[in-house]
Amino acid sequence: MNIRLYNARILTMAEGQELFEGEIWVQGDRIIYVGETIGADEVYEKLPAKCIIWDREIDCQGNLLMPGFKNAHTHSGMTLLRSYADDLPLDQWLNHKIFPVEARMTGEDIAELSKLAILEYLTGGVTAVFDMYLTPETIAEAFDQMGMRCVQVGAVNNFSQSPGLVEEMYQKLNHAGPLLSYIIGFHAEYTCSRELLEEIAGIAHKYKTPVFTHLAETEKEVAECRERYGMTPLAFLDSLGMFDYGGGGYHCVHMTPEDIAIMKKRGLYAVTNPGSNAKLASGIAPVTDFLKAGVPVAIGTDGPASNNCLDMFREMFLVTGLAKLRDRDAAAVDALEVLKMATVNGAHAMGLRDADVLKEGKLADLIMIDLNQPNMQPLNNIPKNLVYSGSKENVIMTMVGGNILYEKGNFHTKDSPEEIYRRVEKIKKRIC
Amino acid sequence: MNIRLYNARILTMAEGQELFEGEIWVQGDRIIYVGETIGADEVYEKLPAKCIIWDREIDCQGNLLMPGFKNAHTHSGMTLLRSYADDLPLDQWLNHKIFPVEARMTGEDIAELSKLAILEYLTGGVTAVFDMYLTPETIAEAFDQMGMRCVQVGAVNNFSQSPGLVEEMYQKLNHAGPLLSYIIGFHAEYTCSRELLEEIAGIAHKYKTPVFTHLAETEKEVAECRERYGMTPLAFLDSLGMFDYGGGGYHCVHMTPEDIAIMKKRGLYAVTNPGSNAKLASGIAPVTDFLKAGVPVAIGTDGPASNNCLDMFREMFLVTGLAKLRDRDAAAVDALEVLKMATVNGAHAMGLRDADVLKEGKLADLIMIDLNQPNMQPLNNIPKNLVYSGSKENVIMTMVGGNILYEKGNFHTKDSPEEIYRRVEKIKKRIC
Numbered sequence: 001m002n003i004r005l006y007n008a009r010i011l012t013m014a015e016g017q018e019l020f021e022g023e024i025w026v027q028g029d030r031i032i033y034v035g036e037t038i039g040a041d042e043v044y045e046k047l048p049a050k051c052i053i054w055d056r057e058i059d060c061q062g063n064l065l066m067p068g069f070k071n072a073h074t075h076s077g078m079t080l081l082r083s084y085a086d087d088l089p090l091d092q093w094l095n096h097k098i099f100p101v102e103a104r105m106t107g108e109d110i111a112e113l114s115k116l117a118i119l120e121y122l123t124g125g126v127t128a129v130f131d132m133y134l135t136p137e138t139i140a141e142a143f144d145q146m147g148m149r150c151v152q153v154g155a156v157n158n159f160s161q162s163p164g165l166v167e168e169m170y171q172k173l174n175h176a177g178p179l180l181s182y183i184i185g186f187h188a189e190y191t192c193s194r195e196l197l198e199e200i201a202g203i204a205h206k207y208k209t210p211v212f213t214h215l216a217e218t219e220k221e222v223a224e225c226r227e228r229y230g231m232t233p234l235a236f237l238d239s240l241g242m243f244d245y246g247g248g249g250y251h252c253v254h255m256t257p258e259d260i261a262i263m264k265k266r267g268l269y270a271v272t273n274p275g276s277n278a279k280l281a282s283g284i285a286p287v288t289d290f291l292k293a294g295v296p297v298a299i300g301t302d303g304p305a306s307n308n309c310l311d312m313f314r315e316m317f318l319v320t321g322l323a324k325l326r327d328r329d330a331a332a333v334d335a336l337e338v339l340k341m342a343t344v345n346g347a348h349a350m351g352l353r354d355a356d357v358l359k360e361g362k363l364a365d366l367i368m369i370d371l372n373q374p375n376m377q378p379l380n381n382i383p384k385n386l387v388y389s390g391s392k393e394n395v396i397m398t399m400v401g402g403n404i405l406y407e408k409g410n411f412h413t414k415d416s417p418e419e420i421y422r423r424v425e426k427i428k429k430r431i432c
Numbered sequence: 433m434n435i436r437l438y439n440a441r442i443l444t445m446a447e448g449q450e451l452f453e454g455e456i457w458v459q460g461d462r463i464i465y466v467g468e469t470i471g472a473d474e475v476y477e478k479l480p481a482k483c484i485i486w487d488r489e490i491d492c493q494g495n496l497l498m499p500g501f502k503n504a505h506t507h508s509g510m511t512l513l514r515s516y517a518d519d520l521p522l523d524q525w526l527n528h529k530i531f532p533v534e535a536r537m538t539g540e541d542i543a544e545l546s547k548l549a550i551l552e553y554l555t556g557g558v559t560a561v562f563d564m565y566l567t568p569e570t571i572a573e574a575f576d577q578m579g580m581r582c583v584q585v586g587a588v589n590n591f592s593q594s595p596g597l598v599e600e601m602y603q604k605l606n607h608a609g610p611l612l613s614y615i616i617g618f619h620a621e622y623t624c625s626r627e628l629l630e631e632i633a634g635i636a637h638k639y640k641t642p643v644f645t646h647l648a649e650t651e652k653e654v655a656e657c658r659e660r661y662g663m664t665p666l667a668f669l670d671s672l673g674m675f676d677y678g679g680g681g682y683h684c685v686h687m688t689p690e691d692i693a694i695m696k697k698r699g700l701y702a703v704t705n706p707g708s709n710a711k712l713a714s715g716i717a718p719v720t721d722f723l724k725a726g727v728p729v730a731i732g733t734d735g736p737a738s739n740n741c742l743d744m745f746r747e748m749f750l751v752t753g754l755a756k757l758r759d760r761d762a763a764a765v766d767a768l769e770v771l772k773m774a775t776v777n778g779a780h781a782m783g784l785r786d787a788d789v790l791k792e793g794k795l796a797d798l799i800m801i802d803l804n805q806p807n808m809q810p811l812n813n814i815p816k817n818l819v820y821s822g823s824k825e826n827v828i829m830t831m832v833g834g835n836i837l838y839e840k841g842n843f844h845t846k847d848s849p850e851e852i853y854r855r856v857e858k859i860k861k862r863i864c
Contacts, residue, residue: 079809079810080810081812082810082812082817082820082821083812083813083816083817083820083821084812084813086766086767086813086816086820087762087763087764087766087767088762088763089761089762089763090762093762116806116809116810117806119806120806120807123805123806123807123825275749275753277757278753278754278756278757279752279753279756279762279820280756280762281756281757281759281760281761281762281764283757283760284757304821307820307821308816308817308820308821309807309820309821309822309823310807311807311821311823314746314749314823317707317746318753320711321707321710321711321750322710322757324710324711324712324713325709325710325713325715325716325754327713328713328715329521329713330519330520330521330522330525330711330712331519331520331521332519332713334518334519335518335519372849372850372853373555374548374549374551374552374555374849375552375555375741375742375743375824377511377514377548377853377856378511378512378514378548378853378856378857378860380513380515380516380860380864381515381516381518382515384515384518384740385514385515385740388514388515388518388711388739388740388741389514389515389736389739389740389741389743390741391741391743391746391823391824391825392823392824392825393555393823393824393825409841417804417806421804421809421810424809424810425810428810428812432812
């Protein structure tokens with residue numbers, strides 16, 4: 001498809017580039033022009049011969065085009081468990097409610113449940129997710145079928161998956177298609193034996209590749225690791241050579257200054273999940289400290305069982321709102337920094353170097369934000385509006401790899417919402 | 433208008449009543465039937481002769497009807513200042529940014545700016561607001577023209593309005609129309625002289641009526657009051673007899689156990705504003721302590737300059753999320769309690785005894801929530817879905833006093849969004 005999006009405001013998120021009025025051209029899955037509005041004659045001059053015919057020309061009516069959000073930590077298949085067990089402490093919630101139901105899910109179930117999550121991502125302008133869950137092959141298939149970009153990460157622990165499977169999936173699913181990639185990872189220090197962790201570190205070394213994991217989510221986790229190994233989880237994992245080729249941690253709530261120094265030294269990403277950390281009373285991540293130390297921060301929703309939604313707008317407000325509360329400083333973590341976390345940093349953490357900003361040659365993973373909604377008026381400052389008053393209702397188009405998957409409330413995905421809801425309901429009846 | 437809403441799920445919010453499937457009938461501005469689905473024959477039997485002819489029969493398609501949200505603290509006219517001055521401490525923000533622009537606003541400006549806020553309320557399922565701002569008469573007119581319910585509260589301080597004006601407005605605007613009421617109030621202890629506060633307390637006594645004010649929003653405010661009067665703001669105000677006939681405080685962040693005891697003793701409402709308190713780094717209100725003491729809690733967004741949106745869904749998540757963080761307890765303030773705050777308690781705080789629950793004889797202030805959106809699926813627990821994963825995009829109908837003012841993205845208000853945006857833009861150009 002060749003698509004021209006004109007009469008738009010554009011926030012490319014490229015360093016130092018301010019919002020401007022102009023247009024974007026998309027050919028196949030790439031952006032081929034981002035710039036000022038140009039006259040019809042010039043369009044022909046600039047256009048490569050092969051795409052003179054637009055499949056669609058979209059008048060953006062002054063609305064905003066920007067890179068799609070990157071949800072940098074989620075467990076998509078957990079949609080089944082949304083509002084299934086709330087208002088419980090993390091360990092009770094996980095051991096007594098979540099794990100028993102998960103044990104009954106098949107790979108096919110997880111594919112359906114992931115499709116439900118994909119619909120939700122699309123309504124909220126998310127164009128790629130960093131997904132950790134149980135059955136990588138059926139998850140890959142689900143994302144591929146729906147046309148959605150997915151970076152999977154290994155989820156091995158003492159009870160499910162194995163280092164061998166993680167390595168196999170890395171070989172099989174990393175770049176298995178234009179929408180799919182796979183990164184080495186494991187569930188968490190507290191669910192993995194030392195031997196298992198050493199094997200994972202070995203794989204990271206073998207392929208010279210980054211590793212991601214849940215990290216320092218609760219105080220208890222950190223205290224127990226200190227008891228076990230005399231070190232914080234990050235210091236312990238680093239001592240195994242786990243992060244010699246980079247990577248990062250999800251949550252990163254209870255971090256020491258030494259932990260933050262390790263993050264910086266190894267070039268690790270801190271993926272913050274404020275909604276989940278609030279709902280499970282895990283704490284507030286030291287986002288300002290990460291920024292001061294030069295540790296890049298990305299944002300994830302965590303899974304729908306712990307959040308319970310997959311809404312990057314809510315997360316963006318929480319990142320800055322909770323930082324302001326934690327630091328007792330209303331100037332902490334300003335809006336543009338948060339937007340960068342939710343787009344550029346997320347893309348980089350996920351290894352999606354071509355899906356970070358809007359620029360010629362980059363992937364056409366972009367969204368349109370309706371500025372003609374009351375919560376966006378008046379247009380005093382659009383980036384601040386996005387973070388402080390923006391909402392999913394403002395997302396009127398979500399494009400992934402050049403395909404418009406969601407537009408003004410309608411899904412252009414292979415499976416319709418009705419089919420997916422019906423199949424999820426059947427799964428719920430069977431196993432909940 | 434006579435409207436029948438059938439094939440619905442219904443959450444009446446009446447004490448102890450669970451969600452059920454059924455229908456609601458509306459005649460004029462009142463609900464005349466809430467109950468199970470009934471056959472065509474029975475409809476005729478039950479119907480009063482005068483409304484046999486429905487103006488509209490709406491198939492709710494299994495979606496949810498519930499009472500509209502009550503935004504129990506806002507400054508609607510501040511839409512102009514949304515994203516105008518963010519990421520600043522409260523006193524700098526107020527004195528150097530907000531007050532200078534406010535000084536240039538006319539009553540006509542404030543009416544337009546309030547209309548912009550009303551559009552936003554409607555998109556988010558808010559059916560009544562507790563509004564404190566500068567020009568009560570033009571505000572009343574704006575709400576009346578738009579068909580929106582508004583309880584105004586006196587905003588007097590040393591610099592604007594006067595006790596005389598508050599009394600005059602109380603006489604003139606309280607029940608000036610079916611949508612309008614007015615409650616005695618003042619801006620805050622720290623912006624009012626002792627003499628002024630004594631005059632307000634005198635008015636409360638004269639009319640035996642409740643009083644509302646900003647209360648204990650920041651640590652600084654409490655410390656300065658202690659220095660001035662040797663008491664917390666609430667203890668000081670109470671010592672003047674301010675709350676002898678009830679009322680309540682907005683924010684209520686920095687409260688002592690003695691303050692909470694006064695709240696209980698006087699039957700005061702604590703109106704919490706978590707979005708604003710986070711964004712301005714004011715702190716987290718002791719919501720669990722209020723609940724334990726039996727102090728009713730309502731929820732407000734605060735004005736769009738400090739929040740910056742008017743979204744009760746975000747506030748609901750924040751009320752429970754921040755309580756969980758503050759208490760380090762994932763079980764703190766459960767979802768149904770939060771829903772009660774956002775509907776029933778808000779209505780009671782605002783004196784809207786007839787707009788609290790869905791019941792025969794009550795005002796038809798209700799909303800329809802789209803359950804066929806991915807963030808609401810599967811339907812494990814609808815109240816928890818509303819609080820933890822709900823969003824403005826789920827609001828597909830907002831009815832105030834029997835009139836459908838917003839339906840599937842379209843406004844049925846006297847002034848269109850386009851007209852209002854254009855006029856607000858003109859105001860912005862003139863005074864910002």
